[in-house]
Amino acid sequence: MKKSLGPKTLVYPTPVFVVGTYDQQGAPNMMTVSWGGVCCSSPPCVAVSLREATYSYGNLVSRKAFTVNIPSQKYFKEADYMGMVSGRDENKCEALSLTVVNSTVVDAPYIQEFPVVLECQVIQTIKIGGHTQFIGEIKDVKIEDSCLGPEGFPDVEKVAPFMFSPGDRHYYAVRQCLGKAFEVGRGK
Amino acid sequence: MKKSLGPKTLVYPTPVFVVGTYDQQGAPNMMTVSWGGVCCSSPPCVAVSLREATYSYGNLVSRKAFTVNIPSQKYFKEADYMGMVSGRDENKCEALSLTVVNSTVVDAPYIQEFPVVLECQVIQTIKIGGHTQFIGEIKDVKIEDSCLGPEGFPDVEKVAPFMFSPGDRHYYAVRQCLGKAFEVGRGK
Numbered sequence: 404m405k406k407s408l409g410p411k412t413l414v415y416p417t418p419v420f421v422v423g424t425y426d427q428q429g430a431p432n433m434m435t436v437s438w439g440g441v442c443c444s445s446p447p448c449v450a451v452s453l454r455e456a457t458y459s460y461g462n463l464v465s466r467k468a469f470t471v472n473i474p475s476q477k478y479f480k481e482a483d484y485m486g487m488v489s490g491r492d493e494n495k496c497e498a499l500s501l502t503v504v505n506s507t508v509v510d511a512p513y514i515q516e517f518p519v520v521l522e523c524q525v526i527q528t529i530k531i532g533g534h535t536q537f538i539g540e541i542k543d544v545k546i547e548d549s550c551l552g553p554e555g556f557p558d559v560e561k562v563a564p565f566m567f568s569p570g571d572r573h574y575y576a577v578r579q580c581l582g583k584a585f586e587v588g589r590g591k
Numbered sequence: 592m593k594k595s596l597g598p599k600t601l602v603y604p605t606p607v608f609v610v611g612t613y614d615q616q617g618a619p620n621m622m623t624v625s626w627g628g629v630c631c632s633s634p635p636c637v638a639v640s641l642r643e644a645t646y647s648y649g650n651l652v653s654r655k656a657f658t659v660n661i662p663s664q665k666y667f668k669e670a671d672y673m674g675m676v677s678g679r680d681e682n683k684c685e686a687l688s689l690t691v692v693n694s695t696v697v698d699a700p701y702i703q704e705f706p707v708v709l710e711c712q713v714i715q716t717i718k719i720g721g722h723t724q725f726i727g728e729i730k731d732v733k734i735e736d737s738c739l740g741p742e743g744f745p746d747v748e749k750v751a752p753f754m755f756s757p758g759d760r761h762y763y764a765v766r767q768c769l770g771k772a773f774e775v776g777r778g779k
């Protein structure tokens with residue numbers, strides 16, 4: 404029996420993306436968001452949504468570039484921190500002893516310690532409501548070579564991503580392969 | 592050491608959403624997508640991206656409504672099937688013995704057996720490239736009452752969602768709580 408919970412953003416899984424930008428003085432900022440996802444294959448694009456009040460919003464509008472840093476599970480506390488503290492108040496990477504790398508592909512910084520980073524150029528900005536969506540064309544993906552699988556793609560168990568659960572607001576680990584897509588459903 | 596993989600949609604986690612629509616004759620269709628995510632809190636909105644060639648694309652353009660059905664892990668084969676077969680060729684829910692329910696909130700059908708469903712009205716349509724993004728305002732969320740947690744929100748371990756891994760194209764289970772968001776990062 405289904406129960407109505409009203410109009411809420413109760414979606415599972417939502418990702419944990421740490422969005423890297425430069426401010427107008429060139430200082431790096433990192434902000435954790437869970438409102439986002441892939442939105443196009445060709446060109447490859449990922450979208451992130453931010454409120455105008457955030458420090459990263461202004462950075463995105465002026466720099467038109469960002470990175471999406473995917474934290475592994477061992478960095479879930481750092482990711483949580485970067486979703487609570489504003490870049491107006493401090494340099495979060497310094498506070499967390501994380502290493503900032505200047506992307507040579509887009510005008511944005513990324514985090515060395517996180518296993519996967521997407522380097523993105525903003526190609527569309529869409530005002531929705533309280534959030535504005537930035538669509539970034541993925542110009543490159545970089546991965547720690549220790550997290551590569553045998554076919555040259557990220558190995559999910561090594562990347563060890565995690566999800567955010569809206570509603571109860573907890574983080575959950577991604578674990579255990581269920582099966583191969585575009586294959587397990589054959590013959591159903 | 593990071594290795595460059597080029598411009599690809601290698602994002603972790605991406606969700607497994609089964610998008611429900613009616614065609615012009617009123618027949619229900621379900622299509623699995625992983626390009627999408629929450630894009631706004633107020634109003635609550637979720638985005639899904641589809642290629643114009645899909646049957647669901649035409650349904651979304653004409654009906655301007657859809658549901659997002661979140662399958663639990665035990666339905667991962669059914670979800671995979673619904674990402675491979677076109678609604679032009681068959682009624683996928685009939686083929687899979689899944690029960691279609693007509694939403695009374697929006698002009699779209701949903702799947703009774705899946706634990707969570709979002710009922711959405713299209714408020715913006717954005718052409719990106721090969722994919723078009725449909726932004727749906729979430730008018731209601733319905734959940735199986737057996738999947739509710741003590742605070743009245745979905746219990747992730749009972750909903751048992753799973754993710755799609757681009758690149759190696761496998762499904763992975765979401766398991767094991769890591770900690771509470773907006774809390775574990777304090778004092779880092």
